[in-house]
Amino acid sequence: MAFEEAPFVALVHHRDEVPVVKVAGDLDLMSAPRFRDVLGKAVRGAEGDFPGVVVVDLGGVGFMDSCGINALVGATRDFASDGGKVRLVVKSSPVARTLSVTGLDKVFDVYPDVGSASCRGVA
Amino acid sequence: MKERMEPEMPNLRGMLDHLPDPFIAVDAEWRFTYINPAAATMLGGGEDIVGKPVWDIFPGAVGSEFGARLLGAMESRESFEMLLKPREFGLDTDAWFNLRAYPVPGGLAAIAWDATIAKENEEEREGLLEAKTEVARVLQRALLPPSLPSIPGAEVEGKYVAAGEGVEVGGDFYDVFAIEDDGWALVMGDVAGKGPEAASLTSLARYTIRTAAMRVKRPRLVLSTLNEEILRQTGGERLFTAVYGELESKIGGGGAMVLRVACAGHPSPLILRNDGKVENFPETGTILGALEDPEFSYREVVLERGEFVVFYTDGVIEARSEDGGFFGDERLSETVAGCGGLSAKDVAGKIEAAALDFQNGVARDDIAILALRVA
Numbered sequence: 001m002a003f004e005e006a007p008f009v010a011l012v013h014h015r016d017e018v019p020v021v022k023v024a025g026d027l028d029l030m031s032a033p034r035f036r037d038v039l040g041k042a043v044r045g046a047e048g049d050f051p052g053v054v055v056v057d058l059g060g061v062g063f064m065d066s067c068g069i070n071a072l073v074g075a076t077r078d079f080a081s082d083g084g085k086v087r088l089v090v091k092s093s094p095v096a097r098t099l100s101v102t103g104l105d106k107v108f109d110v111y112p113d114v115g116s117a118s119c120r121g122v123a
Numbered sequence: 124m125k126e127r128m129e130p131e132m133p134n135l136r137g138m139l140d141h142l143p144d145p146f147i148a149v150d151a152e153w154r155f156t157y158i159n160p161a162a163a164t165m166l167g168g169g170e171d172i173v174g175k176p177v178w179d180i181f182p183g184a185v186g187s188e189f190g191a192r193l194l195g196a197m198e199s200r201e202s203f204e205m206l207l208k209p210r211e212f213g214l215d216t217d218a219w220f221n222l223r224a225y226p227v228p229g230g231l232a233a234i235a236w237d238a239t240i241a242k243e244n245e246e247e248r249e250g251l252l253e254a255k256t257e258v259a260r261v262l263q264r265a266l267l268p269p270s271l272p273s274i275p276g277a278e279v280e281g282k283y284v285a286a287g288e289g290v291e292v293g294g295d296f297y298d299v300f301a302i303e304d305d306g307w308a309l310v311m312g313d314v315a316g317k318g319p320e321a322a323s324l325t326s327l328a329r330y331t332i333r334t335a336a337m338r339v340k341r342p343r344l345v346l347s348t349l350n351e352e353i354l355r356q357t358g359g360e361r362l363f364t365a366v367y368g369e370l371e372s373k374i375g376g377g378g379a380m381v382l383r384v385a386c387a388g389h390p391s392p393l394i395l396r397n398d399g400k401v402e403n404f405p406e407t408g409t410i411l412g413a414l415e416d417p418e419f420s421y422r423e424v425v426l427e428r429g430e431f432v433v434f435y436t437d438g439v440i441e442a443r444s445e446d447g448g449f450f451g452d453e454r455l456s457e458t459v460a461g462c463g464g465l466s467a468k469d470v471a472g473k474i475e476a477a478a479l480d481f482q483n484g485v486a487r488d489d490i491a492i493l494a495l496r497v498a
Contacts, residue, residue: 029317063449065441065488066294066315070362073413077359094449102364102388103409103417 009060010038012045018053018118019046024060027068027095036071043079043086052084055117059091064098073104085109087117142234145220150230151197153177162235165214183212193224193231200226206238252290259285259292262322266296266329274299274307276378277370277497278467282475284490286317286438293489294321295436298329300336306371308336309382311434311493313389315362324361327352332367342367342385343419346411350387353412363411364389366434370495378428380497386420387411390440390452393433393459394424401456431470431496433459438490439478450481470494 008025019042027035039056046052056072058064076086087109090096099105111117139146145162149155155173163169172180177193184190189212192203202225209216219242224233263285271279281297294314302308310332314321328349335348345367353363368384384392388410391403402424409417426432435455442450458477462470471494478490 063441066313066362066364066437069410070315073362073410074360097452101390101407102362102413103407104388104413106418107409107414 008034010035012038012042015055015114015118018055020055020057020114020118022057022060025062027058027061027064027071029065029067032067032071035068036075039071039075043076043084046084047079047082052079052082053087053118054079054084055087055089055111055114057089057114057117058095059089059114061095062092064095066102069098069102069104072108087111089114089117144234144236146232146234148227148230148232149177153197155180156230157232165209165216165235167215181212183214187212189222196224196226197231202226206242207235256288256290259289262292262319263289266292266322266325268298268300271299272301272307274370274495276372277307277380277495279309279493279495280467280471281494282471282490282492284438284475284479284486286486286489291317292319292322293317294325295438295489295491296325296329297434297491297493298332299493300333302336302340302369305340306369308332309368309370309434309493309495310365311389311436311491312363312365313436313489313491317489321361324353324357324363327356328363328365332365336367336369340369342369342383343421346385346387346408346419347417350411350414350417354415357412359412361412363387364437365411366392368392368432368434373425376425378497380426381423382426382432382495383423384421387417388413390435390437393435393456394426395431395433395459395462397427397429397463399460399463401460403452403456426497428497429464431462431467431494433470433474433495434493435474436489436491438486438488439474439492441488442478442482442490443487444481445483450478454481467494467496470496 008031010023012019012021021039021042023035043054046054080086089111139159142159143161145165146159147155147162148157153176155175158172166180178185189207196203204223207220207222209220218237218239220235221238222233222235224231267283271281279299285293294316296312298310300308312328314324331349331352332345335345339345364387366386366389368382370380370382373379373381386404386408388408391407394402404420404422406420408419440450440452440455458474462473471492474492
C-alpha cells in the first residue's frame with residue numbers, strides 16, 4: 001500500500017476513575033489483536049466496580065473493519081453480560097458507519113466525547 | 124602520519140590469497156590480472172590462469188545475463204551484485220554464489236561468497252507459501268458453489284476475489300440454491316478474519332443456511348437459526364454478517380419476481396430500478412454471533428423485468444486507493460447506477476473491475492459480489 005497508515009495506538013487512562021481505552025489509527029486485521037488485548041485488560045480491571053463502566057474512545061480511529069468489531073465484542077462480552085457498561089466514543093463517519101451497518105450502535109452506548117461517556121451512573 | 128603508517132602496511136596480496144571467498148581481478152581487455160586460490164579452485168585452474176582472457180576460462184558466461192552485466196559494469200564503471208549458480212556456467216558445484224563485481228583502476232574486480240543456505244531457505248519459504256496458497260485456494264473453492272443454478276426468469280452471477288496474493292483463505296462467501304419447490308435462496312456472508320478458523324465457520328454457516336432454508340422458509344428465522352448455531356459453535360468468538368434473500372416469481376406479475384431479504388449487520392444490497400434509481404435498505408440488522416436475541420432487518424421488494432439486485436461484501440466499499448481514500452457507498456451506488464441494461468454477468472464484472480481498479484488491481488480485503496437480474 002502506498003498510503004501511510006496512521007500508527008496504531010491503544011492505551012488505557014482514567015477519567016474520574018473510569019477506565020478509558022484510547023484507540024488511534026486503523027482498527028483492522030493487523031491491529032485488532034492488540035486492541036483486544038488492551039481492552040480485555042481494562043475490562044478485567046473494571047470488573048470489581050459496580051456498576052462497572054469502561055469507555056472505549058474510538059475518536060482517533062479512522063477506519064474499523066470486521067476484525068475490529070470482532071475484538072470489541074469479544075473483549076467485552078463477559079463484562080457486558082455481567083451488567084458492565086461499555087460506552088463508545090465515536091467521531092469519524094467510517095467508524096459510525098461500521099457500527100450502524102452491523103447494528104452494534106444499538107448494542108453499545110455511543111457518545112460524542114469522552115467527557116459525557118465517562119460520567120458515572122446511568123447516562 | 125603517512126610515514127608512521129607505512130611500516131605497518133599489511134601485505135594485501137597475501138590477505139587476498141588467504142580469503143576463503145573467491146576473488147579475481149581483470150584488466151580492460153578482460154584478462155585475469157589476479158586470481159586468489161579460492162577462485163582458482165572453483166574455476167578448476169591455478170596461477171596459470173593469470174593473463175588469460177576471462178571468456179576462454181569461463182565460456183559459459185558468454186551471452187549470459189551475467190556476461191552482459193560484466194560488460195555493462197566495465198563500460199559504465201558501476202558495480203553490481205547478482206546471485207549465480209556456477210553449475211549453469213559449467214562449473215562442478217551445486218552451490219549458489221552471490222557475486223559482487225566492481226570497477227577498479229584498469230579493470231574490474233569481483234568477489235563471490237557462498238549463498239547456498241540463504242537460497243535454500245528462500246526456496247523453502249517460497250515452497251511453503253505456495254503450499255499455503257494452494258490450501259487456501261482449495262478451501263476457498265469448497266466454500267463457493269462450483270457453478271450457480273439457472274433460475275427460470277432470472278440471471279445470476281457471482282464473483283469472488285481473494286485478498287492480496289490469496290495466501291490466506293478469506294471469510295467471504297455466497298451461495299444460490301433452490302428451496303425445494305418454493306423458489307430460490309440467495310446468500311452472501313462475511314466472517315470476520317481470515318485463515319482456516321474463519322473458513323470452518325464459513326462452511327458451517329453455508330450448510331446451516333441451506334438446512335434452515337428448507338425447514339423454516341422465513342428469511343429472518345433462517346438468520347436466527349444461523350445465529351444460534353454460530354453462538355453454540357464458537358462461544359461468541361467470531362462475528363459474522365450475512366444477507367439472506369428468497370426469490371420467487373410474482374404470481375400474475377408478468378415475469379416480475381418477489382425478493383424477501385433479511386439482513387444481519389451486512390452492507391445493504393442495492394437494487395437498480397428500470398428508471399435508473401438505485402435503492403438500498405435503510406436498516407441492516409444486527410451482526411450474527413454477538414447477541415442471543417439479535418434483530419434482523421427485513422424487506423420485501425418486487426423486481427420488474429430488467430431490474431436487478433446486487434449483494435456484496437465490505438471488501439468492495441472498503442477498497443482503498445493509493446492515497447488512502449475509500450471506494451465507499453456512494454461510488455458503489457454510482458457504479459450500479461451505470462449498469463442499466465447490462466446482464467447479471469456484466470453487472471458483477473463491472474463492480475468487480477471498479478473495486479479492483481480503485482486499488483490498483485490488488486484487493487486489500489476479499490471481495491464477493493452476487494448480481495441477480497430479472498430477465
